[in-house]
Amino acid sequence: MYSVFRRWLFQLAPEQAHAAGFAAAQVAQIFARRDVQERFSYASPVLSQRLAGIYFPNPVGLAAGFDKDARLLPFWELMGLGYVEAGSVTAHRSRGNARPRAFRLPLDSAIINRMGLPNQGARRVARRIARVHKQCRIPLGISLANSHAPHAEVVAAADDYRRSFMRLAPLADYVTLNISCPNTAHGKTFEHPPSLNVLLEVIFRQRAAQQLDIPVFLKLSPPASARIVFDSQIEEILSIGQFYGVHGYIACNTASDRVGLQTGAAALAEIGAGGLSGPPLRARSVHLVRYLYRRLQSGQVILGVGGIDSALAAYEMIRAGASLVQLYTGLVYKGPEVVRAINEGLVALCARDGLGSIADAVGTDAAQ
Numbered sequence: 001m002y003s004v005f006r007r008w009l010f011q012l013a014p015e016q017a018h019a020a021g022f023a024a025a026q027v028a029q030i031f032a033r034r035d036v037q038e039r040f041s042y043a044s045p046v047l048s049q050r051l052a053g054i055y056f057p058n059p060v061g062l063a064a065g066f067d068k069d070a071r072l073l074p075f076w077e078l079m080g081l082g083y084v085e086a087g088s089v090t091a092h093r094s095r096g097n098a099r100p101r102a103f104r105l106p107l108d109s110a111i112i113n114r115m116g117l118p119n120q121g122a123r124r125v126a127r128r129i130a131r132v133h134k135q136c137r138i139p140l141g142i143s144l145a146n147s148h149a150p151h152a153e154v155v156a157a158a159d160d161y162r163r164s165f166m167r168l169a170p171l172a173d174y175v176t177l178n179i180s181c182p183n184t185a186h187g188k189t190f191e192h193p194p195s196l197n198v199l200l201e202v203i204f205r206q207r208a209a210q211q212l213d214i215p216v217f218l219k220l221s222p223p224a225s226a227r228i229v230f231d232s233q234i235e236e237i238l239s240i241g242q243f244y245g246v247h248g249y250i251a252c253n254t255a256s257d258r259v260g261l262q263t264g265a266a267a268l269a270e271i272g273a274g275g276l277s278g279p280p281l282r283a284r285s286v287h288l289v290r291y292l293y294r295r296l297q298s299g300q301v302i303l304g305v306g307g308i309d310s311a312l313a314a315y316e317m318i319r320a321g322a323s324l325v326q327l328y329t330g331l332v333y334k335g336p337e338v339v340r341a342i343n344e345g346l347v348a349l350c351a352r353d354g355l356g357s358i359a360d361a362v363g364t365d366a367a368q
C-alpha cells in the first residue's frame with residue numbers, strides 16, 4: 001500500500017512530501033482513528049518495559065525532527081509507536097535554513113538535511129502540547145536545542161535551552177538535550193566538554209527549581225567510523241553526565257561526512273552540506289551504542305537511532321545495548337507499516353532466541 005503512495009510522494013520535494021503525509025495523517029487522526037489503529041497498532045507484553053520510571057508499551061519511537069512542533073501526537077499512538085520524541089524545539093521560533101534543505105538519496109535509502117531547526121518556538125509548542133497531551137497515552141519526549149544565534153556565547157545559548165526546558169519539561173515524560181546540533185557559536189556543539197558542563201549546570205538547576213523529577217537524556221553525534229576507538233571527549237561527556245545525573249543517551253544524530261554511499265560524487269556535490277541519515281549511519285550508531293552499554297551504569301537508558309528500518313536492524317541495536325530505538329528515515333522509505341513490522345518481528349526474534357522479554361535481549365551482543 002505505502003509503495004503506491006510512495007511513488008506519488010517521491011515525485012514531490014522531500015519537504016512537500018512530508019507536509020502531504022502530515023495532512024493525510026491529520027485527517028486520519030480525526031476521521032479514521034479506528035481504521036488506522038486496527039491497521040497499524042500491535043501490542044505484546046514481550047515488548048513493554050519500564051525505563052527511567054516511564055512505561056514504554058514497545059521500544060519503537062519516533063525520532064526527533066519528524067514532528068518538530070508536536071502536531072500529530074494522538075496519531076503516533078494510533079500508528080503503533082511506543083513513544084514519540086517531538087522537537088527539536090528552540091526558545092525562539094525559527095524558520096530554519098533556506099530551501100531546498102532536505103534531499104533523498106534513493107540508492108542508499110538515505111536522506112541529507114540541513115533544515116537548521118525550523119520550529120514554532122517553545123511557547124507555541126507548549127500551548128499545543130498542553131491542549132492534546134492528555135489524549136496521548138504513549139510517552140512523550142521533547143528534544144530541546146538552542147536558537148540559532150551565531151554570535152551567542154555559551155552561557156546565553158545554555159539559557160536558551162533553559163527557557164525551553166522551563167516551558168516544556170512540565171508537559172513531557174522525558175527531555176532530550178540535543179547537544180549534537182551545530183547551532184552554536186562558530187559551529188561548535190554542546191558536546192564540547194566545558195560547554196556541556198555549563199549547559200547541564202543550568203538545566204539541572206532549573207529542574208530542581210521546578211521540582212521536576214523528569215529524566216534528562218543527551219543526544220550524541222555519530223563516531224567517525226564503525227571501528228573507531230573512542231577518545232577522551234566521549235569519556236569526558238559521560239563523566240560530566242554522570243556528575244549531574246543524566247538519565248540516558250541517544251546515539252546518534254546525523255553524520256556530516258559521506259562515507260560508504262552508493263550515491264555518486266557529482267550528486268553529492270550538487271546537494272552540498274547537511275547531515276546524513278538512514279542505513280549508512282547504522283553501523284556507527286550500533287558501535288556507539290555498544291560502547292555506551294559497556295561504559296554506563298545500569299539504570300541509565302540507551303536509545304539507539306540511525307538506519308532502523310526493519311526488525312533485524314532494531315534487534316541488532318537492542319542487542320548492542322539500546323533499550324529503545326527510534327526512526328526517521330526508515331519511515332520515509334518504508335512508510336507507517338514499518339512500525340508494526342518491526343514490533344512483530346521483534347516478538348518473533350525474542351521467541352526464536354528463547355527470550356521472554358525484549359529487555360532480556362538488551363546488551364547481549366555488547367561485548368563484541
Ligand SMILES: Cc1cc2nc3c(=O)[nH]c(=O)nc-3n(C[C@H](O)[C@H](O)[C@H](O)COP(=O)(O)O)c2cc1C
Nearest residue numbers: 063064065088113252253277278306307327328329
Ligand atoms: C529531515 C531531518 C530532520 C531532523 N531534525 C532533527 C532535530 O530537529 N533534532 C534532532 O535531534 N534530530 C533530528 N534529526 C535526526 C534524527 O532524529 C535521527 O537522529 C537521524 O536521522 C538518524 O536516524 P534515521 O537514520 O532513522 O533517520 C533529523 C533528521 C532528519 C532526516
